[in-house]
Amino acid sequence: MSADHTVNHNVRLLSWFNFFGDFRLYGPIMVIYFAQVTGSYTAAASLLAVKMLSSAAFEVPAGVLSDRLGRRGTMIAGAVVMVAAHLGYAGAPGYGLLLAAVVLEGLATALWSGNNESLLYDTLLEAGREEEFPRHSGRVNSMFQLALALAAPLGGVIAGLWSLRAVVVLSVLPQVLCLLVALRVREPRVRGPLAPNALAHLGSALRGIRGNPVLRRMTLVSALRYSGESAAQLSPAFVAGLWPLWALGLWRTFGHGVAFAGFRVSGWVIGRVGAARTLLFAELFDHVANFVALIKPTVFSPVLLGSPLYGMSATAQQTLLQREFTDRERATMGSLASLLGSVLYALVALGAGLLADRWGIVVALLGIQAVVLIALPLAWWQARSGLGG
CATH class of the missing domain: 1.20.1250.20 (MFS general substrate transporter like domains)
Structure with a gap:
């Protein structure tokens, strides 16, 4: 596959990856769902805090992993971990499994954090088209916002018709699609020794x-x-x-x-x-x-x-x-x-x-x-x- 073809291939896949990754129907009601499962808003707030702390703790090791082992592998690893986190959310009977799930989500977020923008830039750099980064980055990252705009009202409707847990269970599917998309990404090769x-x-x-x-x-x-x-x-x-x-x-x-x-x-x-x-x-x-x-x-x-x-x-x-x-x-x-x-x-x-x-x-x-x-x-x-x- 030519470098130019790889650019078009990876940019298209990154766009869909970002869309599915943020198409989380539970977004507006996550705290409410945590409180329903744990029986406490204090416990729910602590889970959100742990998620942020775990993402910060894994941030630098994930960046080193990406640089040393490759962008595609790190992206796939993050997708696998994110699917596991959402399965934990969907099936959690109480605080313990939710706690494990938020730690996993923090790890997945860290794996993607420095990696995915680097994947885009390296793909363009390999083709000698790095000056196009602003255009492709803007379009790729716009898919985050589109997913959030569509998922928020839809999640509210589903919660009203069925239940909060149904919203979370349905949110597993986009993460599985993320994994399938990541498996098709091609690894750019421009890193030095x-x-x-x-x-x-x-x-x-x-x-x-x-x-x-x-x-x-x-x-x-x-x-x-x-x-x-x-x-x-x-x-x-x-x-x-x-x-x-x-x-x-x-x-x-x-x-x-x-x-x-x-x-x-x-x-x-x-x-x-x-x-x-x-x-x-x-x-x-x-x-x-x-x-x-x-x-x-x-x-x-x-x-x-x-x-x-x-x-x-x-x-x-x-x-x-x-x-x-x-x-x-x-x-x-x-x-x-x-x-x-x-x-x-x-x-x-x-x-x-x-x-x-x-x-x-x-x-x-x-x-x-x-x-x-x-x-x-x-x-x-x-x-x-x-x-x-």
């Missing part, structure tokens, strides 16, 4: 980040932006004060739809103004929109809240990172960035919870925005330097 062992490989990746000022800056931008996603936990409480409860599902679907559109056009935008300028503009627009929504709440505030230009900024960020990652440590460097993001996410989420208890939901959301705002001058510095533009 490997370090003698895993620790040496990790040390080389750390030195690569430390010695590259652009990569240091972009790694911090990535982590700060990810920490801002903790606002998704609190935003529904803000929206519920402005819109009726029945409209919250529509609000989520609207947000995913806007993100889908942003991903689809991101390659076109980046091709004309550059990745660094796209990131700067998207970050600036999102901050202004959020501050307007929060400082003077109106019935239109939920439309502005969140990240209206998330698709464009996420694609621009990945483009800038992938250009700086080294070929042989690409996934490990991506996993290190994700690990830093997970740590900041946990700290910001905890701080926002404390602010919400003491001063209310608006202050908590403004606090999150203040932390993420640190990324703005870093993005401006990147755009001003002309690097990655």
